[in-house]
Amino acid sequence: MSPEALVVMARDTYHQLFDHERRHRLAGLARLSGPGWTAELESAAARRRLSEVEVLITGWGCPPLTAGVLAAAPRLRAVFHAAGTVKSHVTGACWERGLVVTSAARANAIPVAEYTLAAILMAGKRAHRFAAAYRADPGRWLPWRDAVPVPSNHRRTVGLIGLSNVGRRVAELLRPFDLTVLAADPHAAPADAAALGATLVDLDTLLRRADVVTLHAPELPETRHLLDRRRLGLLRDGATLINTARGSLVDTAALTEECAAGRLDAILDVTDPEPLPAASPLYLLPNVVLTPHIAGALGSETHRLADAALDELARYAEGQAPLHAVDSADLSKIA
Known part of the structure; x- marks a missing residue:
C-alpha cells in the first residue's frame, strides 16, 4: 500500500516547487x-494529519520537527527534504526515532555551481570592474590596459575551498577551461581531488597561489571566519574571492578593508550579516559584486528539488534504499 504523505513547507515554496505535474506525481x-500540504504543525487540523502520516516531504519554511511534533506522528518513518540543509528542521528527536532522512542538496548544488562557474569566468575577465568604469564615464571606451589589471582566463589558478556537492560540481564544470584548479578540504584525499581534475593542497597554500578563490565549505562553529584577516592577507594582490556558501565563513570587516583598499575583488552572493547594513561600503565599491542569495535554486530550477524528494518517495514506496540519505554522523561536516 502507498504510504500516507504530507508536504510541510511555506505556502510560496509549495506552489513554486509543486506545479500540476509534480502534484499529480505525488498523488x-x-x-x-486529508490536505496534502501544510505550513504549520501546531493546529488541531495539522496534528490530525500528523497522526496519519508515514512520510513528510519538507522544504523551506518547515517548522522544527521537535519531540512534541513527533509524538503527534506515531506512524512517521521518513522525512524527504526538498531543499539542501536539514539542520534547521530535523532535530535530535528525529535521529533518536531512527527516521529515514534525505536531502535534495545535490539537486540544489547544480544552480549554485553554474552561478559559481559564471562568476569565476567573469572574475577572470574583470567584467565587474570594466562595467563599473564604463558606467562611471558613459559613452567613452576606456583603454583596458589602464583601467583594469590583468583581465584573463588563460592559465589562471582557481582555488576551491571545500569539495562539497557544490565544490565537486564546480571542479567538473571547470574541466574544459585552460585553468589550474586547486582544492582544500580536510575531509578529502589527494585521489578525490585528482579524480575531479584538481590538486589537493592545504588552505594557506591555496590562498597564496590562486587568482580566484571560491568558497564551498559548510557553516560550522569551526568554519566561522575561516577566511579571517590573516588568511585574506595571504591572497595575492588582485585576487578575487567568490562566496556562494555562507557569509559567516568570511570576516566581513577584514574583507571590506581589503576591497576598499582595492587589493582584492569580491563576488558575494552571501554575506554576514545578511543582508549587509545599508551603509556598508561593499554596495558601492567598483571591485565588488553583491547579489541577494540567488545562486541556489530559483524559478523552474526548484522543480529539481521537488523531483529529488519525489524520487526518494518512489524508492521508499518500493522498499528500496534512499539515494541521498543523511544521518546524524554527517552533521559535523555538511552544510
Missing part, C-alpha cells in the same frame, strides 16, 4: 487522505 506515489 500517484502516496495517499493523501
Whole structure:
C-alpha cells in the first residue's frame, strides 16, 4: 500500500516547487487522505494529519520537527527534504526515532555551481570592474590596459575551498577551461581531488597561489571566519574571492578593508550579516559584486528539488534504499 504523505513547507515554496505535474506525481506515489500540504504543525487540523502520516516531504519554511511534533506522528518513518540543509528542521528527536532522512542538496548544488562557474569566468575577465568604469564615464571606451589589471582566463589558478556537492560540481564544470584548479578540504584525499581534475593542497597554500578563490565549505562553529584577516592577507594582490556558501565563513570587516583598499575583488552572493547594513561600503565599491542569495535554486530550477524528494518517495514506496540519505554522523561536516 502507498504510504500516507504530507508536504510541510511555506505556502510560496509549495506552489513554486509543486506545479500540476509534480502534484499529480505525488498523488500517484502516496495517499493523501486529508490536505496534502501544510505550513504549520501546531493546529488541531495539522496534528490530525500528523497522526496519519508515514512520510513528510519538507522544504523551506518547515517548522522544527521537535519531540512534541513527533509524538503527534506515531506512524512517521521518513522525512524527504526538498531543499539542501536539514539542520534547521530535523532535530535530535528525529535521529533518536531512527527516521529515514534525505536531502535534495545535490539537486540544489547544480544552480549554485553554474552561478559559481559564471562568476569565476567573469572574475577572470574583470567584467565587474570594466562595467563599473564604463558606467562611471558613459559613452567613452576606456583603454583596458589602464583601467583594469590583468583581465584573463588563460592559465589562471582557481582555488576551491571545500569539495562539497557544490565544490565537486564546480571542479567538473571547470574541466574544459585552460585553468589550474586547486582544492582544500580536510575531509578529502589527494585521489578525490585528482579524480575531479584538481590538486589537493592545504588552505594557506591555496590562498597564496590562486587568482580566484571560491568558497564551498559548510557553516560550522569551526568554519566561522575561516577566511579571517590573516588568511585574506595571504591572497595575492588582485585576487578575487567568490562566496556562494555562507557569509559567516568570511570576516566581513577584514574583507571590506581589503576591497576598499582595492587589493582584492569580491563576488558575494552571501554575506554576514545578511543582508549587509545599508551603509556598508561593499554596495558601492567598483571591485565588488553583491547579489541577494540567488545562486541556489530559483524559478523552474526548484522543480529539481521537488523531483529529488519525489524520487526518494518512489524508492521508499518500493522498499528500496534512499539515494541521498543523511544521518546524524554527517552533521559535523555538511552544510
